[in-house]
Amino acid sequence: xxxHKIGIIMNGVTGRMGTNQHLIRSIVAIRKQGGVQxxxxxxxxxxxxxxxxxxxxxxxxxxxxxxxxVSTDLDACLKDPANQIYFDxxxxxxxxxxxxxxxxxxxxxxxxxPTATTSKEALALAxxxxxxxxxxxxxxxKLWLPGLLKLRYLIDTGFFGKILSVRxxxxxxxxxGKFEKLQRPSWNYRKEDDGGIIVDMLxxx
Numbered sequence: 001x002x003x004h005k006i007g008i009i010m011n012g013v014t015g016r017m018g019t020n021q022h023l024i025r026s027i028v029a030i031r032k033q034g035g036v037q038x039x040x041x042x043x044x045x046x047x048x049x050x051x052x053x054x055x056x057x058x059x060x061x062x063x064x065x066x067x068x069x070v071s072t073d074l075d076a077c078l079k080d081p082a083n084q085i086y087f088d089x090x091x092x093x094x095x096x097x098x099x100x101x102x103x104x105x106x107x108x109x110x111x112x113x114p115t116a117t118t119s120k121e122a123l124a125l126a127x128x129x130x131x132x133x134x135x136x137x138x139x140x141x142k143l144w145l146p147g148l149l150k151l152r153y154l155i156d157t158g159f160f161g162k163i164l165s166v167r168x169x170x171x172x173x174x175x176x177g178k179f180e181k182l183q184r185p186s187w188n189y190r191k192e193d194d195g196g197i198i199v200d201m202l203x204x205x
Contacts, residue, residue, distance in 0.1 A: 002042040003035065007083035009107070011051040011074060011098050012090035014061055017112065022089055022139075023048070028065045051077055074098065078105035085110065092117055093194035096125055103128055108135040117194050 013023045027046050030036060035043035049069035050058045058070035071077050078086070078101055086102035088095050088111035096116050102109050109129055115138055116122040129136040142148060154160060190196070 001034075004038075004042070004044045005047040005082075006044055006085060007080065008046050008048045008085045008087055009051055009074070009077045009083050009102075010048050010087045010089075012088060012112075013050055014052045014054065014057045015089060018089035019061065021141075022087065022112075023050075023061070024065065028067075031066075047082070049077055049083060074101065078102060078107060084108060088112060091194060092199060096121055099125055100128070103132050103134065106132065106134065110137045110139070112139050114199055117199055 008027065010018070010023060010027070012018050027048050030046055035045035037043050047069070048067055049071055050062050050067060051071050051074050052058050053072060055070065055072050058072070062068060062070050077083055084107060086098070086105075086107040086109050088098045088102075088109070090098060092114055095111060099109060099111060099115070114122060115125050126136075155163070
């Protein structure tokens with residue numbers, strides 16, 4: 001079996017979303033299935049390097065999933081030609097910093113939503129990465145759910161007639177932590193920490 005290793009810098013994966021959705025359920029799952037087959041006898045194998053602030057947390061997380069490459073030095077990871085892709089699931093307010101470093105290092109980019117705390121900066125990042133000729137994408141998990149696709153079909157075919165208003169509900173109950181375990185980190189709802197219902201939730205739609 002011919003294997004093409006693709007180095008992926010995974011920045012911020014010690015957080016809940018980065019660990020569960022992007023590391024365990026995506027990259028680790030792909031590795032366990034033997035990579036992504038591109039033709040008979042040939043696969044692409046993700047080779048992640050976990051990046052963050054705490055080496056201890058990174059090593060513990062990596063060891064639990066058979067990953068040995070960890071680092072607290074993002075700049076060094078970006079300089080390594082073996083790492084071709086940059087993934088970012090850091091705090092929203094920090095994301096543009098890492099993304100711009102990755103653009104400068106000519107890495108292809110995939111990152112969590114929202115890409116920035118303002119639409120102006122998000123658009124600027126999109127223009128910068130496109131101008132650099134790099135492949136890029138943003139996590140969008142809700143837009144292609146079967147129910148939403150059916151709803152879109154009904155709208156497009158005029159089933160509802162003229163739509164005058166729309167109400168959408170989506171969220172998490174974040175317990176205080178005294179009697180029930182916290183479901184989400186508290187920064188999600190604090191505007192001063194780049195959270196809040198609009199930035200944190202509306203971007204799903």
